[in-house]
Amino acid sequence: MKKLNEETKIRLLYTIVIILIGILILRLFYLQVLNGAYYFEQSENNSIRIETLQPVRGKILDRNGVVLAENLPSYDLEIVPEDVKDEKKEFAFLSSVIGIPEEKIEDTIKQAKLPSYAHIKIKRNLTKKEVIRIKEHLIDLPGVYVSLTSYRYYPFKSIASEILGFVGPVTKEDIEKDSFYQPSSIIGKQGIEAEYEKLLRGKNGKTEVQVDASGRVRKVLYSLPAEPGDNIYLTIDIRLQKELEKLVGNRKGVAILLNPNNGEILAMVSHPAFDPNLFVKGISQKELNKLYSENAFINRAIQGQYPSGSTFKPITLLAALNKGTVTSKTVIYCRNSIVIGGRRFRDWIYPSSFGYQNPVQALANSSDVFFYTIGLKTGVEEIVKYAKLFGLGERTGIDLPAENAGLIPTPQWKKENVGEDWYPGDTANLSIGQGYLLVTPLQIAIMYEGIAEDGVEYKPHLLLKAVSPEGKVVKEFKKQIRLEIKLNKENIETVKDGLEEAVDKMYGGIIKAYGGSACAKTGTAEVGKDKVDHWLVAFAPRKNPKVVGLLFFEHSDFPSSHSLAPLMSDAFKKFFSIGGE
Amino acid sequence: MKKIPLTLLIALLALSFISLFTLYATKVNFSLLKRQTLYIIIGFFIVYAMLLFDFRSLKYFVWLFYFTGIAALIAVLVIGRGAYGAQRWISLKVFSLQPSEFEKVILILFISYIFSSDYSEIKKFIFSLIGIILPALLIFKEPDLGTTIIIFTIYLFLLLFSLDLKYFFSIVAASLASIPVAIKLLKPYQISRVLTFLNPLRDPLGSGYNVIQSLIAVGAGRVTGKWFSSTQTTLHFVPVQYADFIFSAIGEMEGFVGSLLLLFLYFILLFFIIKVYRSLKNPFGKYIVLGVFVMFVTQIFINIGMCIGIMPVTGIPLPFVSYGGSSMLTNFIAIGLVLNVYIYREEINIAL
Secondary structure (H helix, E strand, C coil): CCCCCHHHHHHHHHHHHHHHHHHHHHHHHHHHHHCHHHHHHHHHHHHEEEEEECCCCCCEECCCCCEEEEEEEEEEEEECHHHCCCHHHHHHHHHHHHCCCHHHHHHHHHHHCCCCCCCEEEECCCCHHHHHHHHHCHHHCCCEEEEEEEEEECCCCCCCHHHHCCEEECCHHHHHHCCCCCCCCEEECCHHHHHCHHHHCCECEEEEEEECCCCCEEEEEEEECCECCCEEEECCCHHHHHHHHHHHCCCCEEEEEECCCCCEEEEEEEECCCCCHHHHHCCCHHHHHHHHHCCCCCCHHHHCCECCHHHHHHHHHHHHHHHCCCCCCCCEEECCEEEECCEEEECCCCCCCCEEECHHHHHHHCCHHHHHHHHHHHCHHHHHHHHHHCCCCCCCCCCCCCCCCCECCCHHHHHHHCCCCCCHHHHHHHHCCCCCCEECHHHHHHHHHHHHCCCEEECCECEEEEECCCCCEEEECCCCEEEECCCCHHHHHHHHHHHHHHHHHCCCCHHHHHCCCCEEEEEEEEEECCEEEEEEEEEECCCCCCEEEEEEECCCCCCCHHHHHHHHHHHHHHHHHCCCC | CCCCCHHHHHHHHHHHHHHHHHHHHCCCCHHHHHHHHHHHHHHHHHHHHHCCCCHHHHHHHHHHHHHHHHHHHHHHHHHCEEECCEEEEEECCCCEECHHHHHHHHHHHHHHHHHCCCCCHHHHHHHHHHHHHHHHHHHHHCCCHHHHHHHHHHHHHHHHHHCCHHHHHHHHHHHHHCHHHHHHHCCHHHHHHHHHHHCHHHCCCCCHHHHHHHHHHHHHCCCCCCHHHCCCCCCCCCCCCCCCCHHHHHHHHHHHHHHHHHHHHHHHHHHHHHHHHHHCCCHHHHHHHHHHHHHHHHHHHHHHHHHCCCCCCCCCCCCCCCCCHHHHHHHHHHHHHHHHHHHHHHHHHHHC
16 A cells, blocks of 8 residues: 555645534534524523512401401421531431421421422421520521411411311312412411402512522522402401300300391301311311311301291291281181191190280290191292292302302202102291201391391391502492392381390390390201200391391200390390490 | 744634633632633743753653653552542642643654654554553543543544555554444443433433533524523533533533634634644654644544534543643643744754
8 A cells, every 4th residue: 555645634634624613613503593592592491480479468357457367477497408517416406496306307308309409398387495496506507597487377266267267288279270379378278268368368479580500599580579468357346256256155056246237247156166276287187087076167157057947937927917818916826736737736835825826926925836827828839939038048148158058948849859749737847947948047147137127138248348458448348238028017017026025025035135125036946856956036126226146056955045035135235335336 | 932923822812711711701610710820821831831942852751751641540540539430630739630631642742753763664553553552541441531532533643644554444444343342341321421422312311411401502602692691501501511511601602603713713723733734844743743633623523512412422621721720731732842843843844
C-alpha cells in the first residue's frame, strides 16, 4: 500500500471540520429555530408550579353576633427531614415532649411520601406547654418547626350542634366534583356548615412559583391572596338555645322556638347531640359508635318522622267545620269508646268519658271519640286536603340539608304501599293523628304557626344574613310565605278558642305565666307497646302572636303530655324576658 | 519573543469569557467561578512559558512524561477519588488532579516522537501500539470511556497520516472484529447510556433524564436565548451543567445565535491548527499539531453532540469552556504546543 499525499491530508482535515461543525449547526437549527417554541414550553412546564392558597373559613354567629363556630390558631409540629441533623437525639427529645414514640415519628415521615425538603406534619394542635418546650429548644432541633395553622372550633360544644353541623376533610368525590377543593381542604359535612358551604368557604388564592429540579421553591412569580369566607349570622338566639337545651336535659327529644311573623328559627334543639369539636380533633371509634347508637347525627327536628298524635286534631276540626259536618255550636255526646268497623276505639280518658262536647270543649279536652266521630263524617279526602293545605307531607324548606317530608296516608297510598283497602278505622286513626301519619316536629311547629297567623305559613329559616369580611351584607333572608290557606275567620277562631281553653287545663294555665294569653295543644302518640311520644305545641299571645314553641319527647318518661306545660312555660318566660321581638 | 496571532488570542479569550459568563449566569457555587478564573490565568501563563523553548527539546523528556503519566494513572486506580460512578481523580490538597486529561497530551507527544523517529515502519507501528495500550487500558478501567475513545481516535489519525495505510486498515479491521468483546467489557451504565442514546425516552427519569433535560434546555433557547430567565440550567434541571453539560446552558441562555458564535470560535481555533499543520515540514511538530487537532475536534463534536442528542453521553469536557482544572490546563498546554510549533516553524523549516 502507499501513504496519503499531503494534499489529501489537508483536504481531509478541512472536510472534517466543515462536516462536523455543519452537522452541529444543522441539529441546532432543528432544535432551536424549528422546534424552539416546543422546547420553550417544555422548559416552562418544568419549572413553574401553580399552588392554591386556601382561604380562611367564615365564622358562624347567632343573631346577636355571639360566635358559634370560628377558626382558632393551631400550633402544629412539622419536620423537614433533610434539615434534621441528629435524628436520634432530636426525635428522642420530641418524643419526650409530645408523647409520640420515636418509631411513630419516623413512620409518619416515611408514610407521608413527600420529598425530603417538604414540611411533614407530625402533630396538630400542640398544647401551650408543648409549644413552649419545643420553642425553647429549637436551636438544638434543626429541621423541626412549629407552624401556625387554624382549626375549626365550636365554643358551645354540643349546643346547637345539629344546626351547625361540622367540617371534615374532603373526600375524593368532593375533589372530583369541585375544583375548589385540595386534598388538604376541609368541607362542611352537616348542618349550616354544609348548607352554606359556598358562602363560608371563601375564594381560593393562587400563587405561581418557580421550582428547581428538586422541587424547591425558588421564586414567587405571581400571587393572588385567598379571600376569606363570609360570616354567617343565624336567626338562632344562643340564650334561647341554651334554655331549651336545659329543658330537654338528657332526654331524647326536640325543642323549637320560632317567630311566627317571619319563620325565623330562634332555637332548635335535637337531643342526643354530639360535640362537633370531636370531629375536628379526630374522634375515636368508641365515641363514634356511641353517637351512632344514640342516633346523635339525626336532627330529630327535621329528619325524625313520628305520628303527630293529638296535635293533628285542629286539622280534622277545620276540615269538618269547612265541610259543614259540624259548626262551632254542634254538640256531640261522647261515650268512653266507639265501635268502628267492628273494632272498639277508646277515648284516652277511658273508662271515663267526656259526655256532651262542642268543638271547643272537645279540642281543649282532646276527646278522641269526638274526633273519631267528626272525622268519619267528614271523610278521609277532606282531612287529607287540609293536612296538605297546612303543608304536612311536604318539606318545610328550612335551610338545612336532608330534611324529611313526613307522610300523609291516603287510600291510594295504602293500596300501593300496604296492599290493603282503606278502612273507616284508618280514617278514625288519621283524625286523631295516629295510624300511618308521619310528621317531623318542625312541620307541626309550622302548622301551628299557620294557625296562629290565620292561615299564613312562613318558610322556616336559620340564615339571618351573610356578611363579607369587609362588612358588606352579601345575602339577607327576606321572609317568604311558604303557603297561604284560605280559612273561614269564624272556623279558625273556633280552633284558637279550643287551644286557648286547653292551656287552662294544663297545670292551671302555667303557659300563660309569662304574662299574656296562649294557645296550646298536647299530643300523645303510641309508638309501640307501652311506648309513647309526648308532644306539646303552643303559641303566644293569641292575638298578634310573637312566638311558637314546640316540645317533643321520644319514648317519653313524663307521666303525661300535660307535664310538658311547665317546660313550655319556662321557654316562653325566657323568650319574653329577653324582649322577644 | 514571537507574537501569538491576534485572531487566535481573541478566540481563546472569547472562549474563556463564555466559560466564565456561563458559570456565573447558571448560578453555580461562586467558588467554582473563582477557581475557573484561576485556571484560565494559569493557562495563559503556561502558554506564555511554553513559548520560551523550542518544542524539539521535548524529545528528551518524552519517556519521562510517558512513565510519569502511567504512574499517575496507576495512582488513580489505587488512591483515587470517585465521582459520578467513576474513579478519575487524585486528591491533592487544593486541587483534584485528573491524570487522564494530561495523558492525552502525553500520548500525542509519545506517538509523535515514535513516528518521527528513525525506526522502520513496522517497528514504529508495534512500539506505538504497545505504548498506548497500557495507558488506554488504565483509563478505560477507571472507567473513562470518553477519554479512551479520544486517545484511540488520535492514534488512528496519526497512523493514517504517518505510516503506510495497511497499518491503519489493520487497526480498523481489528477494532471492528473486537466489538463483541468490547461490549462485554462495558459497565452496565455505559451500555445503558448507549441504549439511551439510541432512544432517550427509554428511561426518561434514569439515564435518559440528562439528555432530555439538556435537549429541552438547548431547544428552549430558541433563536436569541433566554439569558437571565433561563430555567433549565439555573434551576438544575440539567445535571452538572457547569461541567460536561455546559453547552446546554449556552444553548439555553444564548440561543441559536450564541451557539453559532461558539462554533465560529472553534472554527477559528481548528482552522488555525490546520494552517500551522500545513506550514510545517518537521514531522515531530506536524504529528503533535495533528494530535492536538484531533483531540479538540473529537471533544467538541462528542461533547456538543451529546448535549443536543446526537452522540451518547460520555464524560468528555468541552474544550476551554467546561469547568475543570485538569481539562482547562490540558487545553492550554495543547494549544501552547501548537503555538510553539507555529512560532518556531520558520527556523525549523530552514534547518531541514
